[in-house]
Amino acid sequence: xxxxxxxxxxxxxxxxxxxxxxxxxxxxxxxxxxxxxxxxxxxxxxxxxxxxxxxxxxxxxxxxxxxxxxxxxxxxxxxxxxxxxxxxxxxxxxxxxxxxxxxxxxxxxxxxxxxxxxxxxxxxxxxxxxxxxxxxxxxxxxxxxxxxxxxxxxxxxxxxxxxxxxxxxxxxxxxxxxxxxxxxxxxxxxxxxxxxxxx
Ligand SMILES: N[C@@H](CCC(=O)N[C@@H](CS)C(=O)NCC(=O)O)C(=O)O
Numbered sequence: 220x221x222x223x224x225x226x227x228x229x230x231x232x233x234x235x236x237x238x239x240x241x242x243x244x245x246x247x248x249x250x251x252x253x254x255x256x257x258x259x260x261x262x263x264x265x266x267x268x269x270x271x272x273x274x275x276x277x278x279x280x281x282x283x284x285x286x287x288x289x290x291x292x293x294x295x296x297x298x299x300x301x302x303x304x305x306x307x308x309x310x311x312x313x314x315x316x317x318x319x320x321x322x323x324x325x326x327x328x329x330x331x332x333x334x335x336x337x338x339x340x341x342x343x344x345x346x347x348x349x350x351x352x353x354x355x356x357x358x359x360x361x362x363x364x365x366x367x368x369x370x371x372x373x374x375x376x377x378x379x380x381x382x383x384x385x386x387x388x389x390x391x392x393x394x395x396x397x398x399x400x401x402x403x404x405x406x407x408x409x410x411x412x413x414x415x416x417x418x
Contacts (some may be wrong), residue, residue, distance in 0.1 A: 227382065
């Protein structure tokens with residue numbers, strides 16, 4: 220398998236899951252501005268929407284969408300506990316978090332990275348993100364990780380998008396800050412940051 224990534228982008232979630240699960244996955248950095256792979260190839264030929272992450276799997280198949288790529292990777296190593304068993308209520312809870320992170324957080328951070336975003340758009344999204352983070356704060360008040368005591372792919376995805384809070388001016392509430400520090404301290408997370416030149 221090969222993971223196409225950009226340092227610090229949402230592809231970091233998949234990279235963290237790769238490291239947590241100890242999977243043999245090659246990494247290839249993408250030049251997103253020019254849509255080029257590391258060897259100068261056309262990234263659109265890998266991923267027609269031109270965004271990361273993309274995971275090349277067997278037989279030339281490619282998976283995209285961070286919330287799906289992390290599940291695929293986690294399921295390659297079920298004993299890691301990174302995703303609960305398919306069909307269990309815990310699995311749906313994990314998917315509920317992944318969908319929430321994708322649609323309520325990840326997408327709403329996007330405005331901060333677009334050159335044509337106005338200050339009003341950024342201010343609006345900052346307020347919305349902080350409202351959503353207040354919800355997350357309540358949910359994890361008595362938990363170590365999103366699903367309880369076990370680190371999951373949803374934590375990897377949430378950590379990845381909340382790394383952007385610092386440079387977008389979005390404030391993390393207390394329980395989320397505590398959770399963020401705990402995730403940061405995980406060796407697999409530090410390894411991923413280091414491999415992406417972010418440590
Ligand atoms: N729907 C995709 C969105 C992925 C996405 O927004 N990727 C960003 C980096 S975090 C990207 O590659 N942006 C470059 C672009 O869209 O040209 C997902 O959920 O994975």
